Amino acid sequence: MAAAVDFWFDFASTYSYPAAHRVRALAAQAKVAVNFRPFLLGPIFKAQGWNTSPFNLYPAKGRNMWRDLERLCADLAVPFRRPEPFPQNSLLAARVALVGLASATQTRSWGDDFCVEVFRTEFGRGGQIGDETGIVAILARLNVAPEPVLAAARSDAVKAQLRAQTEEALRLGLFGAPSFTTTDGELFWGNDRLDQALRWAVKAL
Amino acid sequence: MAAAVDFWFDFASTYSYPAAHRVRALAAQAKVAVNFRPFLLGPIFKAQGWNTSPFNLYPAKGRNMWRDLERLCADLAVPFRRPEPFPQNSLLAARVALVGLASATQTRSWGDDFCVEVFRTEFGRGGQIGDETGIVAILARLNVAPEPVLAAARSDAVKAQLRAQTEEALRLGLFGAPSFTTTDGELFWGNDRLDQALRWAVKAL
Numbered sequence: 001m002a003a004a005v006d007f008w009f010d011f012a013s014t015y016s017y018p019a020a021h022r023v024r025a026l027a028a029q030a031k032v033a034v035n036f037r038p039f040l041l042g043p044i045f046k047a048q049g050w051n052t053s054p055f056n057l058y059p060a061k062g063r064n065m066w067r068d069l070e071r072l073c074a075d076l077a078v079p080f081r082r083p084e085p086f087p088q089n090s091l092l093a094a095r096v097a098l099v100g101l102a103s104a105t106q107t108r109s110w111g112d113d114f115c116v117e118v119f120r121t122e123f124g125r126g127g128q129i130g131d132e133t134g135i136v137a138i139l140a141r142l143n144v145a146p147e148p149v150l151a152a153a154r155s156d157a158v159k160a161q162l163r164a165q166t167e168e169a170l171r172l173g174l175f176g177a178p179s180f181t182t183t184d185g186e187l188f189w190g191n192d193r194l195d196q197a198l199r200w201a202v203k204a205l
Numbered sequence: 206m207a208a209a210v211d212f213w214f215d216f217a218s219t220y221s222y223p224a225a226h227r228v229r230a231l232a233a234q235a236k237v238a239v240n241f242r243p244f245l246l247g248p249i250f251k252a253q254g255w256n257t258s259p260f261n262l263y264p265a266k267g268r269n270m271w272r273d274l275e276r277l278c279a280d281l282a283v284p285f286r287r288p289e290p291f292p293q294n295s296l297l298a299a300r301v302a303l304v305g306l307a308s309a310t311q312t313r314s315w316g317d318d319f320c321v322e323v324f325r326t327e328f329g330r331g332g333q334i335g336d337e338t339g340i341v342a343i344l345a346r347l348n349v350a351p352e353p354v355l356a357a358a359r360s361d362a363v364k365a366q367l368r369a370q371t372e373e374a375l376r377l378g379l380f381g382a383p384s385f386t387t388t389d390g391e392l393f394w395g396n397d398r399l400d401q402a403l404r405w406a407v408k409a410l
Contacts, residue, residue, distance in 0.1 A: 048263050058253050060380035064394050071401070175265035189269050192397045196276070 010041040011090035013177040017123040081126030089130035095153035217292035218382040222328040286331030294335035300358040
């Protein structure tokens with residue numbers, strides 16, 4: 001059995017951007033397999049009594065988050081631009097990601113690339129990822145024909161899969177994103193815990 | 206002018222424990238002066254609509270914080286034991302700390318040592334720091350005569366000083382602890398940002 005980490009994220013989550021940017025290279029270096037697990041924070045925030053991002057509900061926290069993210073991206077030498085509105089609607093992107101991630105067993109996998117490219121569009125260029133136009137443009141950049149993907153993303157099967165993924169996140173105790181879980185049941189919350197999660201996954205073998 | 210960082214903390218704050226444990230050695234290594242700035246999170250949480258720690262208000266977040274802190278302390282090889290009740294009342298400790306920190310200009314300074322020892326007692330041994338008995342025991346371990354210190358801690362001047370310190374924290378945009386501020390107005394939130402804050406302080410010179 002190889003070491004593995006589940007990487008949980010919502011496409012609207014700000015700190016999931018640096019995590020998505022870093023996770024594949026760091027995991028490869030640590031010889032840990034990464035499973036991309038998009039889910040929806042909305043139902044999880046609702047369970048905590050929030051109807052939007054806590055960064056909007058608590059302005060001082062929000063102001064610091066944007067500045068912190070700017071500093072983090074500068075340290076990583078990745079572009080940063082704040083999207084408007086925030087948060088973006090992440091529902092369609094998450095469903096499309098599930099279609100792409102399921103394609104991993106086929107000849108050509110574009111799931112992980114799609115996820116990274118969504119974050120780059122949204123927080124690197126301040127682009128729109130909440131509507132079909134934005135998603136089609138991202139698929140085009142990856143040379144993926146959009147029509148069959150969008151049709152699959154709107155199927156009842158994929159809708160149910162995203163609901164199940166979000167319910168699993170709740171069951172695992174997730175309350176924010178990004179989060180990392182290991183096969184022995186540890187939960188690590190936040191971009192700042194990526195390295196520790198990878199070390200744990202290796203140790204847990 | 207030397208590089209300097211203000212280290213803001215509340216004695217009830219869990220992540221201020223590893224920060225207090227690490228800050229002096231890391232700052233000395235980076236050649237950055239550290240000003241210990243105890244304040245009260247209570248009024249700041251109240252401004253966000255919370256009547257206790259968010260770790261108590263949001264159970265999933267709280268469960269992860271205790272586990273995360275346990276893992277962090279194991280990595281740092283410092284003892285960890287969860288205090289009951291949580292949060293501890295930090296008012297008296299903060300006032301006593303101000304008395305000790307003011308003693309820095311005198312022949313013998315015990316302010317920083319007191320702060321570190323309060324955190325060690327509370328989160329390293331799960332001890333009580335909310336009442337006079339706990340504080341007297343800590344002062345005794347530092348060979349500081351408790352009576353004049355407690356009298357000073359209860360003076361109107363020290364009470365006003367702690368209120369002013371908390372108001373300054375709010376003005377600087379603090380919303381949690383630990384936080385680090387630099388002379389050029391940057392705010393870094395969390396134990397995870399200590400190293401970055403020190404680097405920034407050096408760069409800002």
